[in-house]
Amino acid sequence: MDTTTQQGTTHHQDTTGGDLLAAYRAHLSAGRASLGEMFGGFWETASSGATVRTSDGESFVNCAGYGVFILGGTHPHVTEAVVAQVRANPLATRLLLEPVSAAAAKALVDVCPPGLSKVHFVGSGTEATETAIKMARANGKRRLITTANGYHGKTLGSLSVTARSVYQEKFQPLLPDVTVVPYGDVDAMEAALRDGPPACVIVEPVQGEGGVVFPPDGYLAALGRLRTEHDAFLVIDEILTGLGRLGRWWGHDPEAVTPDVMLVGKGLSGGVVPVAAAVATPAAYAPFDKDPFLHTSTFSAAPVAAAAAKAAIEAIVMEDAVAKAAKLGAELKHRIAESAARTCPHLVAEVRGEGLLIGVEMRDPGLAGELVLELIDGRVLVNHSMNNSHVLRLTPPATITADELDHVATTFDRALSTLAGRFPASS
Incomplete structure (x- = not known):
C-alpha cells in the first residue's frame, strides 16, 4: 500500500519488516536510515545492468552509485x-x-x-x-x-x-x-x-x-x-x-x-x-x-x-563500453538539456557533461533536492554532488538499454515540468 507525504514523495510498505529498519538505525546509521525513509523507504534487493530491484517488487533505473557501475550491476x-x-x-x-x-x-x-x-x-x-x-x-x-x-x-x-x-x-x-x-x-x-x-x-x-x-x-x-x-x-x-x-x-x-x-x-x-x-x-x-x-x-x-x-x-x-558511453551520454545529455530549456530555464542553470558523467545544475540547492524526490517517484536514481549541493549527477552504465535511457529522459522531462508548475518563473 502506498502513501504520499506532504512533499509528494511516495512511501512504500516496508516489505522487509520493521525490524530491519530498526537494526539499520540502531547498528549502522540513524541519519542514513532517516534519509532512506525520506527517499521513499525502499530496500534494494537485486541488480542487473541498469536495473535495481526493490523489496516492493518494483525496480529503478540506476543512474546513481557514484560512478561504480560503468558495466551495470552483476555483469x-x-x-x-x-x-x-x-x-x-x-x-x-x-x-x-x-x-x-x-x-x-x-x-x-x-x-x-x-x-x-x-x-x-x-x-x-x-x-x-x-x-x-x-x-x-x-x-x-x-x-x-x-x-x-x-x-x-x-x-x-x-x-x-x-x-x-x-x-x-x-x-x-x-x-x-x-x-x-x-x-x-x-x-x-x-x-x-x-x-x-x-x-x-x-x-x-x-x-x-x-x-x-x-x-x-x-x-x-x-x-x-x-x-x-x-x-x-x-x-x-x-x-x-x-x-x-x-x-x-x-x-x-x-x-x-x-x-x-x-x-x-x-x-x-x-x-x-x-x-x-x-x-x-x-x-x-x-x-x-x-x-x-x-x-x-x-x-x-x-x-x-x-x-x-x-x-x-x-x-x-x-562491451565496447567506451564508445557506448560517448554515444549514449551525448543522447541523454541532449534530451535532458532540451527538457530543461523548454520547461524550466528559470530553475536549471546548466546541463553539462561528457560521456556518461552528466551534471544538472539547479539554480537553488533546495530545487536539487526536490528534483531528486521527483525522480525517485519516477523510479530513477541519481546522486547529489558532495562538494556542490546545486548539482545532481548522473552516472548510468554503458549497458543501459534504449528503453531504460528513454525512461530516464522522459522521467526527467516529467519531473522538470512538475517543478516548473510548482515554482513558476516570476513575471
Missing part, C-alpha cells in the same frame, strides 16, 4: 570470474606469489596511458589516494597542493586534500603543508609551486563531486609542464573519470601529460567487488619496488578483487 563476465575465484582461492597467504593479481595488473597496464606500468592494488579509492601521498613522500615530496572543491576521499590523508571544510573540521589537525588553489587556474598552481619546496600535486581531470566541473583545455598538459619545471610529483585522480566514464579510456587522454601516479577505482570493481589501484611510473614506484613491505595491507590485491578487476577490464572491451 555476467565479472560475476562468473568472481564466483570461480571464490571457489578456488579468494584470499592469499601474503607469502607465496599469487597469479591472479599479476594477471590483473597486466590487464590494467595494457589499457593505461604509456609510461604507467607499476600497479598497487587497494580496496577503495581513498586508499589509492593514501598510496599516492605515501609514494610522493617516499620520493621526497612532502608538500601537497590540491584544488578547491576537489574530492579524493575521506580517510585522514586523502581528506587532507579533499578541500572542503564541512568534511575536514571535525578531524583537524590533518596532514600539514597542504596548499589549496582554484581548479583550472594554471597561474595559481605555478605560484603555489614556486612558493616552497618541491610538492605533490593531486588533481582530477573533471571534478565530479565538485559538480561535474571541467577545466580549460590544456590545463592538465600545463600541469605536466609545471611538474617538470618545478620538480613536482603529479597525481591524476581518475577514480571517477577513468575506464570509459567520459567516453574515452581516461579523462586526461586528450592532454599531453603522463602523471607520476594515476588513481583508478569505481568501475575497476566491475560493479561487483570493491577494488582500486594506484598506477605509477617505474621511477615513482621505485621506493615500493625496493621494499615490498613499505606500504602494505592484508587485503590489498586479494585474488577475489583482482579477478573482478581483470574481468571488468575485459568486459569494458567486450
Whole structure:
C-alpha cells in the first residue's frame, strides 16, 4: 500500500519488516536510515545492468552509485570470474606469489596511458589516494597542493586534500603543508609551486563531486609542464573519470601529460567487488619496488578483487563500453538539456557533461533536492554532488538499454515540468 507525504514523495510498505529498519538505525546509521525513509523507504534487493530491484517488487533505473557501475550491476563476465575465484582461492597467504593479481595488473597496464606500468592494488579509492601521498613522500615530496572543491576521499590523508571544510573540521589537525588553489587556474598552481619546496600535486581531470566541473583545455598538459619545471610529483585522480566514464579510456587522454601516479577505482570493481589501484611510473614506484613491505595491507590485491578487476577490464572491451558511453551520454545529455530549456530555464542553470558523467545544475540547492524526490517517484536514481549541493549527477552504465535511457529522459522531462508548475518563473 502506498502513501504520499506532504512533499509528494511516495512511501512504500516496508516489505522487509520493521525490524530491519530498526537494526539499520540502531547498528549502522540513524541519519542514513532517516534519509532512506525520506527517499521513499525502499530496500534494494537485486541488480542487473541498469536495473535495481526493490523489496516492493518494483525496480529503478540506476543512474546513481557514484560512478561504480560503468558495466551495470552483476555483469555476467565479472560475476562468473568472481564466483570461480571464490571457489578456488579468494584470499592469499601474503607469502607465496599469487597469479591472479599479476594477471590483473597486466590487464590494467595494457589499457593505461604509456609510461604507467607499476600497479598497487587497494580496496577503495581513498586508499589509492593514501598510496599516492605515501609514494610522493617516499620520493621526497612532502608538500601537497590540491584544488578547491576537489574530492579524493575521506580517510585522514586523502581528506587532507579533499578541500572542503564541512568534511575536514571535525578531524583537524590533518596532514600539514597542504596548499589549496582554484581548479583550472594554471597561474595559481605555478605560484603555489614556486612558493616552497618541491610538492605533490593531486588533481582530477573533471571534478565530479565538485559538480561535474571541467577545466580549460590544456590545463592538465600545463600541469605536466609545471611538474617538470618545478620538480613536482603529479597525481591524476581518475577514480571517477577513468575506464570509459567520459567516453574515452581516461579523462586526461586528450592532454599531453603522463602523471607520476594515476588513481583508478569505481568501475575497476566491475560493479561487483570493491577494488582500486594506484598506477605509477617505474621511477615513482621505485621506493615500493625496493621494499615490498613499505606500504602494505592484508587485503590489498586479494585474488577475489583482482579477478573482478581483470574481468571488468575485459568486459569494458567486450562491451565496447567506451564508445557506448560517448554515444549514449551525448543522447541523454541532449534530451535532458532540451527538457530543461523548454520547461524550466528559470530553475536549471546548466546541463553539462561528457560521456556518461552528466551534471544538472539547479539554480537553488533546495530545487536539487526536490528534483531528486521527483525522480525517485519516477523510479530513477541519481546522486547529489558532495562538494556542490546545486548539482545532481548522473552516472548510468554503458549497458543501459534504449528503453531504460528513454525512461530516464522522459522521467526527467516529467519531473522538470512538475517543478516548473510548482515554482513558476516570476513575471
